[in-house]
Amino acid sequence: MRIEVLSTGTELLRGRSVDTNLGAIARELEAVGGEVRYHATCGDDLARLVEELKLAASRADVCIMTGGLGPTEDDLTRAAVEEALHRPLRFRPALWRAIRSRFRRLGVRVAAINRRQAFLPGGAGALANANGSAPGFRLEADGLLLFALPGPPREALPMFRRFVVPELARRLRKDWDLWEGKAIGLPEADVDALVRRIVGKRATYGLTVSGGVVSISVRTGGPSRRKILRDLSMRVRRALGRRFIDAPIEEVVARLLAKRCLTIAVAESCTGGLIAHRLTNVPGISASLLETAVTYSNGSKVRRLSVPEEVLRKRGAVSPEVAAAMAEGMARSSGADVGLATTGIAGPAGGTREKPVGLVYTAVAFRGKTAVTERRFGGGRPDVKDRAATHALNLARIVLQEG
Amino acid sequence: MRIEVLSTGTELLRGRSVDTNLGAIARELEAVGGEVRYHATCGDDLARLVEELKLAASRADVCIMTGGLGPTEDDLTRAAVEEALHRPLRFRPALWRAIRSRFRRLGVRVAAINRRQAFLPGGAGALANANGSAPGFRLEADGLLLFALPGPPREALPMFRRFVVPELARRLRKDWDLWEGKAIGLPEADVDALVRRIVGKRATYGLTVSGGVVSISVRTGGPSRRKILRDLSMRVRRALGRRFIDAPIEEVVARLLAKRCLTIAVAESCTGGLIAHRLTNVPGISASLLETAVTYSNGSKVRRLSVPEEVLRKRGAVSPEVAAAMAEGMARSSGADVGLATTGIAGPAGGTREKPVGLVYTAVAFRGKTAVTERRFGGGRPDVKDRAATHALNLARIVLQEG
Numbered sequence: 001m002r003i004e005v006l007s008t009g010t011e012l013l014r015g016r017s018v019d020t021n022l023g024a025i026a027r028e029l030e031a032v033g034g035e036v037r038y039h040a041t042c043g044d045d046l047a048r049l050v051e052e053l054k055l056a057a058s059r060a061d062v063c064i065m066t067g068g069l070g071p072t073e074d075d076l077t078r079a080a081v082e083e084a085l086h087r088p089l090r091f092r093p094a095l096w097r098a099i100r101s102r103f104r105r106l107g108v109r110v111a112a113i114n115r116r117q118a119f120l121p122g123g124a125g126a127l128a129n130a131n132g133s134a135p136g137f138r139l140e141a142d143g144l145l146l147f148a149l150p151g152p153p154r155e156a157l158p159m160f161r162r163f164v165v166p167e168l169a170r171r172l173r174k175d176w177d178l179w180e181g182k183a184i185g186l187p188e189a190d191v192d193a194l195v196r197r198i199v200g201k202r203a204t205y206g207l208t209v210s211g212g213v214v215s216i217s218v219r220t221g222g223p224s225r226r227k228i229l230r231d232l233s234m235r236v237r238r239a240l241g242r243r244f245i246d247a248p249i250e251e252v253v254a255r256l257l258a259k260r261c262l263t264i265a266v267a268e269s270c271t272g273g274l275i276a277h278r279l280t281n282v283p284g285i286s287a288s289l290l291e292t293a294v295t296y297s298n299g300s301k302v303r304r305l306s307v308p309e310e311v312l313r314k315r316g317a318v319s320p321e322v323a324a325a326m327a328e329g330m331a332r333s334s335g336a337d338v339g340l341a342t343t344g345i346a347g348p349a350g351g352t353r354e355k356p357v358g359l360v361y362t363a364v365a366f367r368g369k370t371a372v373t374e375r376r377f378g379g380g381r382p383d384v385k386d387r388a389a390t391h392a393l394n395l396a397r398i399v400l401q402e403g
Numbered sequence: 404m405r406i407e408v409l410s411t412g413t414e415l416l417r418g419r420s421v422d423t424n425l426g427a428i429a430r431e432l433e434a435v436g437g438e439v440r441y442h443a444t445c446g447d448d449l450a451r452l453v454e455e456l457k458l459a460a461s462r463a464d465v466c467i468m469t470g471g472l473g474p475t476e477d478d479l480t481r482a483a484v485e486e487a488l489h490r491p492l493r494f495r496p497a498l499w500r501a502i503r504s505r506f507r508r509l510g511v512r513v514a515a516i517n518r519r520q521a522f523l524p525g526g527a528g529a530l531a532n533a534n535g536s537a538p539g540f541r542l543e544a545d546g547l548l549l550f551a552l553p554g555p556p557r558e559a560l561p562m563f564r565r566f567v568v569p570e571l572a573r574r575l576r577k578d579w580d581l582w583e584g585k586a587i588g589l590p591e592a593d594v595d596a597l598v599r600r601i602v603g604k605r606a607t608y609g610l611t612v613s614g615g616v617v618s619i620s621v622r623t624g625g626p627s628r629r630k631i632l633r634d635l636s637m638r639v640r641r642a643l644g645r646r647f648i649d650a651p652i653e654e655v656v657a658r659l660l661a662k663r664c665l666t667i668a669v670a671e672s673c674t675g676g677l678i679a680h681r682l683t684n685v686p687g688i689s690a691s692l693l694e695t696a697v698t699y700s701n702g703s704k705v706r707r708l709s710v711p712e713e714v715l716r717k718r719g720a721v722s723p724e725v726a727a728a729m730a731e732g733m734a735r736s737s738g739a740d741v742g743l744a745t746t747g748i749a750g751p752a753g754g755t756r757e758k759p760v761g762l763v764y765t766a767v768a769f770r771g772k773t774a775v776t777e778r779r780f781g782g783g784r785p786d787v788k789d790r791a792a793t794h795a796l797n798l799a800r801i802v803l804q805e806g
Binding site for chain 2: 009010012016017018022023036037038041042048074103154192204217266268273277278279283285286289291293299335338346348349350378381
């Protein structure tokens with residue numbers, strides 16, 4: 001089944017907004033055995049939309065469109081489908097009643113332009129939108145099965161799950177399986193060599209790198225595919241050893257803490273709250289995470305974390321001694337079992353010859369011992385924050401697994 | 404000039420990675436008067452790549468490709484260009500010397516497979532990659548000007564700026580201008596009505612919404628375009644009043660603090676470090692941001708922020724009284740001029756009938772007064788964190804502008 005995703009919206013082509021629908025749609029399709037074969041992004045331009053829809057009809061079996069269903073003049077999906085697939089728009093009284101009653105429920109006056117949203121191409125079925133005012137639609141025409149969904153992910157994705165996935169799952173018959181894992185703290189080329197040697201010709205694999213973590217996916221078909229994947233994954237895990245993780249690093253740390261009933265507190269300097277933000281993205285972390293602090297100023301390092309003033313003066317805020325004192329001070333003052341701390345220079349300013357931008361010290365205090373690392377991360381301020389946060393969470397994991 | 408961006412990489416079509424190159428390329432092209440007309444994403448599949456390249460050659464003048472230049476077997480850009488544009492690959496001894504010398508400099512052994520990267524289509528010129536081992540190339544063939552860049556943004560974007568932008572800027576002649584601003588705390592439909600009324604037929608405009616902020620862009624051409632935009636933008640700003648901001652909210656807050664030599668400290672509960680993360684993304688914030696804390700547990704609220712235990716017991720952690728006490732306690736204990744605090748229920752668990760998921764109290768303590776708001780945010784855990792952080796930063800802005 002050749003599936004095309006057509007993302008619409010001039011804001012995507014102008015870099016004002018990033019398309020996250022494609023990735024979410026692709027991942028959920030994969031779970032039921034589908035894959036996105038074609039993807040195009042198209043601005044809010046009628047001629048271009050018609051051109052892309054005709055292209056989709058000529059090369060794909062299914063097209064999932066996102067965007068262009070709002071009430072304003074630059075919402076052109078309905079008109080483009082009308083023209084490309086030769087299905088004149090028709091007013092749907094029941095749909096108009098549903099739109100009006102939604103507005104009434106929310107206590108908002110319905111605008112005259114919203115009436116546009118009650119027109120659908122002939123033969124199309126409306127798809128209800130539980131999280132917004134723009135209804136979607138489903139249409140079979142010119143050999144193409146088309147689903148038109150709104151642009152905002154929180155409207156599009158629930159509709160995709162409710163209306164698109166079940167129908168495509170019925171039509172697809174999944175005949176392959178997938179195993180996924182992650183390697184942390186190892187260059188991509190080394191992971192590639194290791195996975196290639198193990199996988200051989202028994203399966204295909206792919207690697208992607210993000211923020212210092214290499215994601216591995218191994219895929220194979222055939223009747224014994226589950227057995228093959230079990231065997232290959234076991235060997236990859238064994239070869240990677242403690243560099244293997246099976247989930248995002250913050251989830252691994254959260255799971256380790258919960259399993260062992262340990263609490264953690266985090267003192268951040270150069271990572272500026274990113275470790276806290278990542279950990280608090282994990283539901284249920286509140287049972288393990290007592291508190292975190294961003295101690296940007298020297299004063300706050302002394303007052304909150306009892307970092308000795310003399311150490312700050314002699315070694316500077318970016319030093320292994322201060323990282324260790326921050327981790328220990330945070331654990332002590334919060335009463336947490338584990339203290340995690342970072343101090344470094346995120347840039348763009350603040351670097352010196354001895355202490356260049358990207359230099360980061362990380363410390364984990366646990367059971368009376370403190371582990372400290374020194375790393376130099378490349379890239380701009382966001383890269384340094386991202387890599388330093390990943391490294392710090394990984395150091396916490398290693399200490400927890402060993403301690 | 405019809406510009407196409409062709410993003411390659413199976414990881415993009417499988418939702419393992421999000422394409423951020425498109426947006427960055429689009430924004431920088433716009434600054435020199437170019438716009439992306441076509442965009443497609445293509446997996447690492449030779450036949451598909453050839454098909455997309457032929458399509459690009461048939462509809463575009465310029466194609467900017469990203470990805471597929473690595474040394475491994477799924478890096479197919481060179482082979483696809485060879486086939487689609489009929490330019491056989493040729494070994495380039497000078498390029499191979501450059502690749503080897505780069506590896507030598509890094510003290511890494513060059514692998515035999517890296518030799519593949521020294522083959523380029525006939526007539527192509529190599530583009531040096533300062534941040535990675537994969538060279539790009541530039542080729543004019545079949546009426547198409549093609550730039551092939553690596554996939555990772557930190558390699559692709561510097562090369563795009565160095566090699567692509569200057570050439571395209573020379574060829575383009577910009578004949579329009581753009582004004583951009585943001586509205587915060589107002590529904591999109593209201594912003595739309597307001598901007599539409601002001602802009603009329605004198606320009607075109609677009610709106611995009613993200614995390615409670617509506618971004619507005621107004622564009623027009625003609626000889627008096629600067630004057631028109633000055634007039635329209637002044638009127639939009641005036642109509643929006645204090646709901647207008649000219650930059651991301653964290654930058655606006657950072658600027659206000661710096662201008663008035665004020666310091667801030669942040670106590671977060673439900674936003675879990677996201678306010679700190681956003682503020683610390685602004686270079687130079689260390690002069691204004693004394694410290695932040697994520698006080699997840701009641702104990703840490705009492706100990707760090709001196710929230711009275713009785714208030715916590717009687718009103719619960721998610722209450723206007725606790726938000727106010729957190730903001731005041733944070734300002735007092737850190738010595739900051741401004742104290743900002745959030746407490747709420749990010750979900751998915753923890754909601755009750757009286758205090759549902761998404762309920763968030765925000766407080767700003769400044770000059771002896773504390774402002775508190777109650778809001779109910781929709782969406783999942785990441786949405787609630789995101790919107791609550793935006794709202795909190797905006798409340799700080801309003802208090803600072805008024806106080």
